[in-house]
Amino acid sequence: MSKTQDPVAAATRIPRGDVGYLIGAAALVVIVAILALVFGIIRTPALEGLTDAQRAALPGGVAWTEFNDREGCADLMVAQPSGGAESLTCSEQLDRIVGWTEDGIITVAWTDNGENLQTRDPATGEVLSSRNLGGYLDKPDAEGIGSGFTVERSEGLLVLANRSSTVVWETEADARYKIGTLAVSSDGRWVAMTDSAERLLVVKADGSEPPAIWATGVREWSWRSVTWEGTEPPDI
Amino acid sequence: MRDIAERLSDWRSAGLVTAKQVKDITSYERQRAAAASKTTPEGRTAPVAEAIGYVGAAIALAAVGILLGDRWADLNFGGRLAIVALLTLILAGAAFTLRGNPREPIQRLVSVLAVSAIGGTGWLTAVVLTNPEGADWINSVFSLGVTNWRFREIALTIALVMFALAAALYPFRRRAFPQLATFVALLVVVGTVFARPAFTGGVSWGAIVIWAVGVAWVLLALGEWHEPPELAIATGSAAALIGAIAAAAGDGRGWLLWLGLATAVALMWRGVIFDTILMVALGAIGVLVFVPQIILEVFPEGSGSIVAMLVTGLLLVVFAVGIARERQDHGASKEARP
Numbered sequence: 001m002s003k004t005q006d007p008v009a010a011a012t013r014i015p016r017g018d019v020g021y022l023i024g025a026a027a028l029v030v031i032v033a034i035l036a037l038v039f040g041i042i043r044t045p046a047l048e049g050l051t052d053a054q055r056a057a058l059p060g061g062v063a064w065t066e067f068n069d070r071e072g073c074a075d076l077m078v079a080q081p082s083g084g085a086e087s088l089t090c091s092e093q094l095d096r097i098v099g100w101t102e103d104g105i106i107t108v109a110w111t112d113n114g115e116n117l118q119t120r121d122p123a124t125g126e127v128l129s130s131r132n133l134g135g136y137l138d139k140p141d142a143e144g145i146g147s148g149f150t151v152e153r154s155e156g157l158l159v160l161a162n163r164s165s166t167v168v169w170e171t172e173a174d175a176r177y178k179i180g181t182l183a184v185s186s187d188g189r190w191v192a193m194t195d196s197a198e199r200l201l202v203v204k205a206d207g208s209e210p211p212a213i214w215a216t217g218v219r220e221w222s223w224r225s226v227t228w229e230g231t232e233p234p235d236i
Numbered sequence: 237m238r239d240i241a242e243r244l245s246d247w248r249s250a251g252l253v254t255a256k257q258v259k260d261i262t263s264y265e266r267q268r269a270a271a272a273s274k275t276t277p278e279g280r281t282a283p284v285a286e287a288i289g290y291v292g293a294a295i296a297l298a299a300v301g302i303l304l305g306d307r308w309a310d311l312n313f314g315g316r317l318a319i320v321a322l323l324t325l326i327l328a329g330a331a332f333t334l335r336g337n338p339r340e341p342i343q344r345l346v347s348v349l350a351v352s353a354i355g356g357t358g359w360l361t362a363v364v365l366t367n368p369e370g371a372d373w374i375n376s377v378f379s380l381g382v383t384n385w386r387f388r389e390i391a392l393t394i395a396l397v398m399f400a401l402a403a404a405l406y407p408f409r410r411r412a413f414p415q416l417a418t419f420v421a422l423l424v425v426v427g428t429v430f431a432r433p434a435f436t437g438g439v440s441w442g443a444i445v446i447w448a449v450g451v452a453w454v455l456l457a458l459g460e461w462h463e464p465p466e467l468a469i470a471t472g473s474a475a476a477l478i479g480a481i482a483a484a485a486g487d488g489r490g491w492l493l494w495l496g497l498a499t500a501v502a503l504m505w506r507g508v509i510f511d512t513i514l515m516v517a518l519g520a521i522g523v524l525v526f527v528p529q530i531i532l533e534v535f536p537e538g539s540g541s542i543v544a545m546l547v548t549g550l551l552l553v554v555f556a557v558g559i560a561r562e563r564q565d566h567g568a569s570k571e572a573r574p
Contacts, residue, residue, distance in 0.1 A: 016248075016255055016460075016461075017255060017456070017459040017460035017461035017462075018255075018458075018460060018461075019459075020413075020459065021455045021458055021459020021461065022456065022459055022461060023454050023458075024452075024459075025453075025455040025459070026452070028448050028451060028452050028455070029448050029449060029452045030445075031446060031448075031467035032444060032445055032446075033447035035441075035444075036430070036435075036442075036444065037440070038443050040430070040435050040439065040441035041434050041435060042433075042434055042435070069386055069387035069388075070366060070385070070387055070390065081531070095512035098479060135385050181460035196433060197433060197434075198433050217384060219386070232406060
């Protein structure tokens with residue numbers, strides 16, 4: 001006769017249930033899980049990484065802010081032509097980027113006395129200068145993807161076009177695949193954009209080449225768009 | 237109780253009694269033992285002592301929480317790791333030490349301690365993953381890129397660790413607390429897996445999988461795989477209904493509402509047939525939730541709400557009559573017995 005250390009638990013361990021119910025329960029979960037994997041996963045357009053030639057041709061880096069849910073603060077993210085995405089600093093006050101000039105990355109930060117316009121070092125994220133605006137700046141337009149670009153969909157195709165209706169990118173795509181925010185470089189030759197697969201893509205503005213993946217793990221954060229190096233801030 | 241358990245085990249192995257009979261005899265003997273213990277002075281004071289013990293433990297934990305809350309930010313990685321590991325070890329050690337005590341209140345306490353130790357392990361995992369030193373250490377061992385993980389990856393890992401431990405504990409401690417811990421951890425695993433961007437948008441597959449897990453949990457309870465089955469029926473039904481409600485908020489609303497209604501009606505039907513009032517009640521709640529939504533979906537104009545109320549009311553009346561007739565037949569068959 002078997003011995004046990006736990007008599008009460010032993011009493012409840014003895015019963016073994018109906019195998020039919022066990023098989024039914026397992027079959028239900030397995031079938032639904034398979035359906036979820038087959039129909040639930042969004043298939044994103046397969047793209048290549050940036051080539052050395054493309055990296056050399058880019059006019060500069062891009063910067064953006066994204067919410068860091070590990071630390072509960074906003075990351076100042078930068079992608080340089082030579083590499084991927086990197087967090088320069090994480091600040092609870094940091095909100096969005098409005099320009100990137102020779103002086104540094106121009107950011108807007110929350111304070112109790114309205115918003116501050118801060119110029120930050122593009123290498124370290126350190127605040128170089130700060131000016132209180134005495135109020136709050138108007139938010140960028142949350143509608144659309146930015147810079148007057150449009151996304152049209154028909155029969156499984158995604159078509160990205162600029163304001164002159166030039167097709168910049170046309171690809172087969174799942175209806176749930178989305179372009180996030182988008183910005184045109186200061187020389188007008190390149191377009192950087194985020195997508196729902198958490199990628200930073202870059203494409204030639206004339207649509208002569210398909211987009212390339214610049215960085216991965218880029219989290220979409222509402223209207224806080226990517227900003228190219230060489231972008232002047234609005235008159236403030 | 238121990239002798240009875242061992243004998244029942246032998247009789248079950250020999251095919252002399254069914255699983256249901258084993259369960260009924262065990263339940264009967266446990267109730268008899270509990271009633272007998274209440275007649276002794278020791279037995280009368282046990283529940284009071286247990287309640288006081290839990291209140292004391294809650295006060296002590298709150299004090300530790302306040303103390304840690306004030307100083308947590310000042311602690312380095314080693315300090316945090318040591319405190320959480322020590323608390324977890326104390327809980328696990330206490331559960332291990334007391335596990336052989338035959339008294340029911342102590343057995344309940346062992347379950348609470350064991351599940352708390354699992355919670356402590358989850359906390360320990362969080363400390364390792366969210367501290368740069370811990371993340372670097374994990375990276376050096378497993379090369380997982382933990383330093384770049386976001387909250388969802390950390391939450392998934394914690395849930396997986398806790399689910400693995402709870403699922404390992406539950407077969408050896410078939411009681412309410414381990415069962416609940418296993419189910420909750422499983423739901424969190426499903427929720428965090430389907431929160432990934434690869435699944436977001438369109439049909440809410442995560443909610444549909446939660447529905448399936450809930451239904452499967454109820455099926456396992458009906459098949460006598462869960463102990464106590466009432467808790468599994470309640471939690472599984474709730475998960476199935478909430479999963480269907482959440483799924484119907486996304487794409488495919490039409491058929492997902494019907495899926496939710498079918499689940500609710502199945503719960504009520506099963507409850508009526510087998511005289512399980514808990515399932516009838518949960519099913520009725522489901523019907524109340526889904527029928528109005530379906531009718532408003534079919535008749536989006538103003539009259540839909542009145543039709544919804546009428547149909548819901550009539551459905552519930554039909555089921556009430558069904559329950560009454562079932563009870564009447566059940567009573568009549570008992571009286572007719574020689």
